[in-house]
Amino acid sequence: MRGTAKLWDAASPALGLEPSDPMEDRAHISPDKFFADRFNVTPSLMERLIGSNLVGRVDDADIYLEYRVNEELVLEENVVKKASRHVSQGAGVRALSETRTGYAHTDDISIGNLEEAARQARAIADRASTSGTLAVAGRGRAHDLYTLSEPPLVTALDRKLTLLRKLDTAARAADPRVSQVIASLSSEEVVMLIATASGWTIGDVRPLTRLNVTVIAEENGKREIGSWGGGGRVPFDYFLEEQRWERFAAEAARQAILKLRAIDAPAGSMTVVLGPGWPGILLHEAIGHGLEGDFNRKGVSAFAGRLGQKVASELVTVVDDGTMPNRRGSLNVDDEGTPTGRTVLIENGVLTGYMQDRLNSRLMKMAATGNGRRESYAHPPMPRMTNTFMLAGQDEPGDILRSVERGLYAVAFGGGQVDITSGKFVFSASEAYLIENGKVTAPVKGATLIGNGPDALTRVSRVGHDLKLDEGVGTCGKEGQSVPVGVGLPTIRIDGMTVGGTQV
Amino acid sequence: MSAQGDRSGLLVDVLKRAQARGATAADGFLIEEQHFTASVRLGQVDTVKHSRDQRLSLRVFAGRASAAASTSDLSRESLERVVDEATALARVTAEDPHAGLPDPGELIGAVPDLQLEDTTGNEPAPEAKIELARQAEAAALGSDRRIANSEGAEYWDRRARYAYATSQGFARGYATSAFGLSVSPVASENGEMQRDYWYTAARHRAQLEAPDSIGRTAARRALRRLGARKVKTIEVPVIFDPDTAATLVRAVAGAVSGPSLYRRASFLLDRLGKRIAAPAVTIVDDGLMPRALGSRPFDGEGLATRRTVVVGEGVLESYLLDSYSARKLGLRSTHHASRDGSGVGVSTTNLMLQPGPASPEELIRSVTNGFYVTELIGFGINGVTGDFSKGAAGLWIENGQLTYPVAEVTVAGNLLEMLNAIEGIANDLVLRDRTVSPTVLIGRMVVAGD
Numbered sequence: 001m002r003g004t005a006k007l008w009d010a011a012s013p014a015l016g017l018e019p020s021d022p023m024e025d026r027a028h029i030s031p032d033k034f035f036a037d038r039f040n041v042t043p044s045l046m047e048r049l050i051g052s053n054l055v056g057r058v059d060d061a062d063i064y065l066e067y068r069v070n071e072e073l074v075l076e077e078n079v080v081k082k083a084s085r086h087v088s089q090g091a092g093v094r095a096l097s098e099t100r101t102g103y104a105h106t107d108d109i110s111i112g113n114l115e116e117a118a119r120q121a122r123a124i125a126d127r128a129s130t131s132g133t134l135a136v137a138g139r140g141r142a143h144d145l146y147t148l149s150e151p152p153l154v155t156a157l158d159r160k161l162t163l164l165r166k167l168d169t170a171a172r173a174a175d176p177r178v179s180q181v182i183a184s185l186s187s188e189e190v191v192m193l194i195a196t197a198s199g200w201t202i203g204d205v206r207p208l209t210r211l212n213v214t215v216i217a218e219e220n221g222k223r224e225i226g227s228w229g230g231g232g233r234v235p236f237d238y239f240l241e242e243q244r245w246e247r248f249a250a251e252a253a254r255q256a257i258l259k260l261r262a263i264d265a266p267a268g269s270m271t272v273v274l275g276p277g278w279p280g281i282l283l284h285e286a287i288g289h290g291l292e293g294d295f296n297r298k299g300v301s302a303f304a305g306r307l308g309q310k311v312a313s314e315l316v317t318v319v320d321d322g323t324m325p326n327r328r329g330s331l332n333v334d335d336e337g338t339p340t341g342r343t344v345l346i347e348n349g350v351l352t353g354y355m356q357d358r359l360n361s362r363l364m365k366m367a368a369t370g371n372g373r374r375e376s377y378a379h380p381p382m383p384r385m386t387n388t389f390m391l392a393g394q395d396e397p398g399d400i401l402r403s404v405e406r407g408l409y410a411v412a413f414g415g416g417q418v419d420i421t422s423g424k425f426v427f428s429a430s431e432a433y434l435i436e437n438g439k440v441t442a443p444v445k446g447a448t449l450i451g452n453g454p455d456a457l458t459r460v461s462r463v464g465h466d467l468k469l470d471e472g473v474g475t476c477g478k479e480g481q482s483v484p485v486g487v488g489l490p491t492i493r494i495d496g497m498t499v500g501g502t503q504v
Numbered sequence: 505m506s507a508q509g510d511r512s513g514l515l516v517d518v519l520k521r522a523q524a525r526g527a528t529a530a531d532g533f534l535i536e537e538q539h540f541t542a543s544v545r546l547g548q549v550d551t552v553k554h555s556r557d558q559r560l561s562l563r564v565f566a567g568r569a570s571a572a573a574s575t576s577d578l579s580r581e582s583l584e585r586v587v588d589e590a591t592a593l594a595r596v597t598a599e600d601p602h603a604g605l606p607d608p609g610e611l612i613g614a615v616p617d618l619q620l621e622d623t624t625g626n627e628p629a630p631e632a633k634i635e636l637a638r639q640a641e642a643a644a645l646g647s648d649r650r651i652a653n654s655e656g657a658e659y660w661d662r663r664a665r666y667a668y669a670t671s672q673g674f675a676r677g678y679a680t681s682a683f684g685l686s687v688s689p690v691a692s693e694n695g696e697m698q699r700d701y702w703y704t705a706a707r708h709r710a711q712l713e714a715p716d717s718i719g720r721t722a723a724r725r726a727l728r729r730l731g732a733r734k735v736k737t738i739e740v741p742v743i744f745d746p747d748t749a750a751t752l753v754r755a756v757a758g759a760v761s762g763p764s765l766y767r768r769a770s771f772l773l774d775r776l777g778k779r780i781a782a783p784a785v786t787i788v789d790d791g792l793m794p795r796a797l798g799s800r801p802f803d804g805e806g807l808a809t810r811r812t813v814v815v816g817e818g819v820l821e822s823y824l825l826d827s828y829s830a831r832k833l834g835l836r837s838t839h840h841a842s843r844d845g846s847g848v849g850v851s852t853t854n855l856m857l858q859p860g861p862a863s864p865e866e867l868i869r870s871v872t873n874g875f876y877v878t879e880l881i882g883f884g885i886n887g888v889t890g891d892f893s894k895g896a897a898g899l900w901i902e903n904g905q906l907t908y909p910v911a912e913v914t915v916a917g918n919l920l921e922m923l924n925a926i927e928g929i930a931n932d933l934v935l936r937d938r939t940v941s942p943t944v945l946i947g948r949m950v951v952a953g954d
Contacts, residue, residue: 006883008883079599083593083596085574085590090576101550102552105553107557161596268954378557380553421690421699422696428893447884498913499914
């Protein structure tokens with residue numbers, strides 16, 4: 001549906017996977033060389049193609065090449081159920097004039113196909129009377145946020161399978177009520193190369209991995225589900241460090257067992273305390289999408305025209321930062337070749353910035369912020385979040401809980417969704433408790449929380465000093481395109497939010 | 505495009521290679537697609553997209569162990585690599601007594617012509633397609649002065665060719681087309697903005713509803729949301745309009761699909777043959793309806809599509825199974841295998857809650873104080889327990905009449921209780937999507953607001 005956007009925990013019960021690509025030394029791939037060797041497409045050839053087909057006829061243009069390998073391993077009932085490997089490759093050519101975008105892509109990367117794609121893209125954006133001025137891409141230095149000595153994709157299969165088996169054993173050992181365990185590991189690598197009309201060519205090699213455990217617990221005919229996971233642009237060994245995998249298994253089992261005795265969630269407006277980390281999904285839904293450039297240029301965001309206005313309590317400062325090393329939402333350059341940055345969206349409660357891609361920054365006469373992202377070569381870029389979080393405050397988390405007489409304490413969430421135009425957003429708690437007289441008491445069943453974006457953050461009355469980023473699980477969907485993102489939050493108190501339980 | 509084309513030959517070659525590399529059996533699915541999408545905003549072209557995609561998905565067996573691989577690169581070198589990798593991978597996965605291809609005797613014989621492809625020819629020029637989007641948006645913008653902005657209108661079309669083959673020599677294919685048009689107008693008044701949406705989609709171009717009617721409906725839906733307010737938290741009867749009621753039907757399908765069941769992750773576990781809903785509830789999955797969006801002649805394992813009564817007069821009559829989940833559960837496949845890059849799963853075809861006798865107006869008139877839901881947002885369904893809690897928008901019902909718009913509330917309950925509390929099903933079923941429902945009245949649910 002247009003006009004809404006979603007974020008969810010990427011724990012897809014994975015299906016399929018397989019062995020490492022025999023490709024050269026992947027740790028030090030040069031994207032230029034990769035596409036030249038494999039497809040005979042070089043940066044100078046891409047620039048020539050743009051020059052002869054697009055320059056002088058459109059306002060901006062680019063050619064994006066992508067090669068993606070994804071491996072998925074799934075263990076169920078302590079045996080490998082799915083092992084799969086997926087390869088996708090292609091090129092997208094974009095031509096922009098004023099507000100018009102022409103886009104064509106092909107999954108057969110060759111000069112002939114690129115020229116055909118350029119002709120198709122140009123057809124719609126062509127203006128014979130163009131001034132010939134081309135947008136200047138935001139040059140700058142690409143970051144170096146995730147060069148890995150051993151990318152997750154190349155790690156030996158037997159090491160991965162051994163870890164999945166250990167996860168299964170650990171989750172079962174956690175409690176006799178655990179009846180099913182699904183452990184999955186996905187590993188991906190994307191090699192991209194982009195050439196823009198201003199003669200700027202840049203590439204990136206992006207590793208990404210994700211480990212997840214889902215547990216079903218049963219007791220007296222009742223069943224519940226618990227899930228935990230994490231990852232990022234990190235090597236496989238990340239999961240072995242700091243006892244991460246043990247923690248993932250223990251948390252998934254604990255959550256499922258806890259929910260077996262959860263009582264009905266309350267219904268109605270009440271004080272809500274959000275725990276640190278993944279509950280930052282609140283920011284993603286309540287304000288994040290509403291501050292993306294496209295919705296504001298079109299005047300269809302609940303935040304349109306509100307730069308400089310107070311939209312949150314003065315305790316609230318929110319940033320979007322694509323430059324954090326090894327994070328799931330980070331990028332050295334965005335999918336338009338602009339280096340990512342740190343954009344302050346809300347400073348002490350005042351709206352200070354939007355997230356921009358090249359098209360919308362040009363039309364709004366603002367700077368591109370490195371937020372132009374796309375799901376793959378098959379999609380034109382648009383403004384998207386990277387890692388979005390609230391800065392830490394002063395309060396002791398325990399004091400925040402003690403300050404609440406009656407309310408809900410939510411620490412884990414499934415997913416959320418927002419209607420960007422009306423500002424109404426929801427996010428669904430998967431682990432929550434009642435707060436009674438300042439104490440965390442009974443666990444309650446999952447419930448959806450609903451609020452109004454421009455209003456929700458004005459109700460933030462306490463902000464903890466315990467900022468945490470999520471474990472690396474988020475996938476954001478907008479207009480049919482999914483991209484990996486991060487969120488983060490310290491413990492916060494919100495005075496008055498509607499909790500969608502069943503206990504009236 | 506021909507129904508089978510030249511590509512099933514390529515598929516057969518790939519499967520032969522897999523056997524030569526040591527696979528004991530293999531099957532493959534090849535999808536080739538062409539898309540066109542054009543969006544218009546405020547009368548101006550916004551984005552035009554052309555694309556051509558292909559993907560070959562392969563499943564190989566080494567005895568009872570299996571692995572999957574897929575690629576969009578159909579060059580010989582790439583296909584050879586994919587086969588080798590998948591075959592090698594199958595050797596590291598564990599033996600699974602339930603893994604394997606369907607029995608060859610069960611595979612489809614002749615492929616029925618379900619008229620899934622528009623073969624009338626005369627492909628309109630891109631400008632004519634863009635004009636449809638322009639007309640739809642103009643109808644929305646022109647219908648009321650409060651519709652002054654828009655997120656745009658979109659026209660899309662898609663042609664696809666599917667081929668399926670097994671290493672036992674089976675090879676069949678079919679072709680489809682699909683067309684769609686949607687509009688997202690924004691209504692505003694007194695500083696409030698509300699967006700809504702309407703669409704049409706069909707297998708044949710001539711089946712598309714008129715752009716004017718789509719635009720006017722979208723505008724009406726956005727306008728009726730203006731002035732929305734929260735309500736006090738209350739337990740009341742809730743009516744789901746056809747679009748939102750389809751969410752409930754989808755949730756039932758998810759809970760009776762094979763993978764949810766063998767993982768014991770379903771609130772409908774062990775309910776086969778038992779009552780799970782009010783007697784008025786009959787849910788049918790029919791993949792053989794000519795020209796319908798969800799139809800397909802055979803499933804992702806080459807088994808002939810059929811009509812399945814999932815729920816008959818409130819009783820759970822059938823699960824939705826592929827070969828693997830069926831063997832695992834000691835049952836037979838219901839021919840609902842789906843195929844995507846990552847392997848074989850389960851999907852529905854045309855899934856419908858069957859209509860009842862009342863008109864939607866009669867259902868509304870039967871409610872003294874209640875909530876008519878027109879939009880559900882968020883995740884909020886726990887498939888293991890059936891717990892349901894979603895963000896909602898709609899209209900409040902007072903004394904049998906729709907009154908003021910409502911937003912920023914949730915509706916919550918438990919799906920099993922909700923299915924049993926269905927007190928009315930209207931006669932307004934229209935097969936405008938893959939999963940559809942008439943208007944549904946549920947006796948009591950909790951609406952949370954202030």
